[in-house]
Amino acid sequence: MIDKFKSRKRTEKIFRAACFGLTFFSVLILVVLLFHITMTGHKYLSWEFLTNWPSRFPHKAGIKAGIWGTIWLISITACISIPIGVLSALFLEEYKIRGKLGKVIEINVANLAGVPSIVYGLLGLTIFVRYCGFDRSLLSGAMTLSLLIMPVIIVSSREAIKAVPDAIRFGAYALGASKYQVVFGHVLPIALPGILTGVILALSRAIGETAPLIIIGALTYISYTPESVMDEFTVLPLQIYNWASRPNEEFHYLAAGGIIVLLAVMMSMNFIAVMIRQRASKKVKL
Amino acid sequence: MTKKVKIIEFLVRGALGICALVTLITTIGIVLVLGSETIPFFEEVSITDFLFGTRWTPLLEPKSFGVLPLVSGTGMIMLGSAFIALPVGITTAVYLSEFSSLKMRAVIKPVLEVLAGIPTIVYGYFALTFITPILKIIFPQTEVFNAASGAIVVGIMVLPMVASLCDDAFQSVPKALKEGGYALGATSFEVIGQVIIPHSASRILAAFILALSRAIGETMAVTLASGANAQFTFSPLQSIQTMTAYIVQVSLGDTPQGGIEYKTCFAVGSLLFLITLTMNVVGQSILFRYRRSSK
């Protein structure tokens, strides 16, 4: 009896230690990853690195084209995906359509979120690049990325909309408001911080996307900044990929420099998203 | 007033409805696009040759279109990543939901979110320049591009997904059930193993399926770390090629539209789409059923 008790206790101890250890594996990995990248990339971080065009010579190469391409691409993507995504979420959540169509759309969104990004690339290549004739332009890239992050925006916006208390809706209806007046007068403004958080996180995911842009034929060697949505472009992750896939080690350091910039942008976006979420959580609790 | 309001209401409803249809059109678009190039592909290559052939050399003469090397490459990445993501993911979830203080939770959760948000290209770089050199020290025969390195980073990448889905599952186990276990003098190891995990088994399964489907669709990390050498092998230290990496390889080259090489992309894409779709539908339907029954 006593022995049994002892051995159970020992198992419990080992188990706890294992859980703790394996959980910290994630923290360890993150630290090692960030450390490794900083160590290899920091020596190329300089003003010249940010303002130079790509080059065959590592010490002359920079990410100006990538930065401008990324800014353009994400801005256009935001303009396309945010309105459509948020309005879809409002439709699904507020104008609940009973019956089949509503359910089909709901299941469809969940499954679209799991489609590999490269498949979106094949879609964009066929529809936007070839069929619509937008070629390898920013517009093709932005539309492809929009389709890619739309499910993410819809899912997170729906969560934010769902969190708006029904009491607010009923209060407005009891004043004789019509549905759109309730939705756009109350539900959307209250849900906005939550929606914004989701949107920023989705866009920060889009910034890191590489595969679909390779498929639609975005270039890696570009020495100009885009001036219209029909221009060809490159983005930061493509530049990184290009450098990382070269055998010359010097280019690997360059890639790490690019990664530092990319991660810095993404983390500041995530930080903003978290701030919005925290500020909003203090308001509206009925 | 009501007439004007009614017209606006009608227009708003219509506009929102059209937006919601975009997602539906996307799905139809994917199916049509993949189908429109895959069907002509199968007019030139027989389905059995494609599915069961063990030589994949569509870009070299003599051309051969057996997809199994790509499937085995993808499978190795999937299994390897499962080897990391599943045990670590589930123990992380156990720790988060049963042992951790709120303070620790506030540290671990953001770390997982950051890990999930890091672009896959960064993981690819990490695999190539950090993990592969380490593997080389341990196993000198390791090639520059190898399956293991890619599998390890893909495992790290999908780990947060396993952890958060399992955490959700554990959180939803009724408190009364857990307390019933503890009240009988059980250790937390026993409560977790015999009460909590069996109770959330189907949701854990769903988490595994969804995470592995993500691993299968992973592209840039395996392209960078695991190479472009389509061979039918199960040796983790050799260079391989996944389905996704093949599509990237073709896209980087100058492949004329309409040629057989171009069509292979879509055939491989279709296969990838079907596999991941099946897994997602299975995983989602488990979660969906659970969500409904818990109401």
Add this chain to the structure above:
Amino acid sequence: MNQETVMTCRNVNIFYGEKQAVFDVNLDILKNKVTAIIGPSGCGKSTLLRSLNRMNDFVPSFSMNGEINFDGRDVLKSDPMEVRTRIGMVFQKPNPFPKSIYNNIIWGPKIHGHKVNYDELVESSLRSAALWDEVKDRLHDSALDLSGGQQQRLCIARTVAMKPEVILMDEPCSALDPRSTIRIEDLINDLREEYSIAIVTHNMQQAARVSDYTAFFYEGELIEYGVTDGIFTNPKEKRTEDYITGRFG
């Protein structure tokens, strides 16, 4: 009871899916009177009240038959938005919009395009909800900064600003402390001069204090209806007597 009625329910049956919640109810809401609807919880009193201005439309399994007459028309066949503009409602828990006090009041008139002086409307509405003196210096502060009782009076002011003919109140004091409750009850007393009020309450003393007429509901049926004094001092039905003397409920 030769009073003027504003609303009449005739043979109203209400269902949630298969389950019937209200059975064949006939009830009059009288003009410029306060009608209290009392009964144990789950007796269908709130359900009936929410049907009077079509707030039950939002319950998916809800269905009803019978007739609810308001101003010569059947509420069930009218436009719900119009019904709700003319029959206002105050809810169990205060539900101010997360906007300023001022904007809470004018939101309703604004969406209906009422052409009025908003400043005057805000003042008069807040005055009739006995809130003006407390908030006149901070009309543009968030309504969420008010106390629970103030929020509920703001919701009443918001309803009054629409100039409805009937005000429905669904246990308006159940989330409030005793002092706030008294203030709302005083307010109801004043409001009866201009409005017809129907109030659901589980608090019998409250019904006795504020209402002119009382309807007692039990298990979905209207058991007894009459002048409040009569119901409380001399109930005709055994079940009414049992309930008001506290034998159940």
